[in-house]
Amino acid sequence: MECVIMYVHVLLDGQPTDILVGHVEVEHADEIYAATKSAFAGLGESCQDWLQKTVAMGADGAAVNLGRKGGVSTKLQEEGGKHIFPFHCMPHRLELALLSAQKDSPWVGNVYNLLHLIWKNYHFSSKSRRELKRLGVELDVSVNNSSGVKGTRWLPHVSRTLDVLLKQGKEGTLEDAGQYTAVHAHMDHLAASSKNADIAGRAKHVKETMEDGSFLAF
Known part of the structure; x- marks a missing residue:
């Protein structure tokens, strides 16, 4: 609406x-x-x-x-x-300024693209959402759907998506079975088992990017 x-x-x-x-x-x-x-x-x-x-x-x-x-x-x-x-309005001008800045920063751009690819994978595939939720049950993780990071409210979208993806485990550390771990495990599964070349390629790219330590520094 x-x-x-x-x-x-x-x-x-x-x-x-x-x-x-x-x-x-x-x-x-x-x-x-x-x-x-x-x-x-x-x-x-x-x-x-x-x-x-x-x-x-x-x-x-x-x-x-x-x-x-x-x-x-x-x-x-x-x-x-x-x-x-x-x-x-100043919040919108700030968002436009940050969008412009991220285009000049490969590191920020990579994080932005990663969040978009993760959202895209689960937004357009009910099968992937079901698989992630089942994996969350096995890992004892409450899996939440992330939001898209594109749109006029760029900063809130990115912040909310990061909150969901970096949801901490019960002990309060990322090494526990948080949603980040569940998504990584599921992307590993999709990269190895999906018969759709686009999905498998996207999952492989997301998995490799998540394994890059610079993302967690974000």
């Missing part, structure tokens, strides 16, 4: 406060501005003058948000006034 999520940053009793206005499902990008107005309308008469009180708008850098021709910020200025200041 694609949703527009809106927060307002206001002074409440003299204190800067962030308040969730709401989230509205949208089917197309050109519905974002209408969805924004719909969320505020749902607050009732007490917020009917929200547009006149708006002084700035922050969003990711997509053209649908900050584009000069038809972007949400442009529509806000047209209806509310040119004084409304649009800005590219």
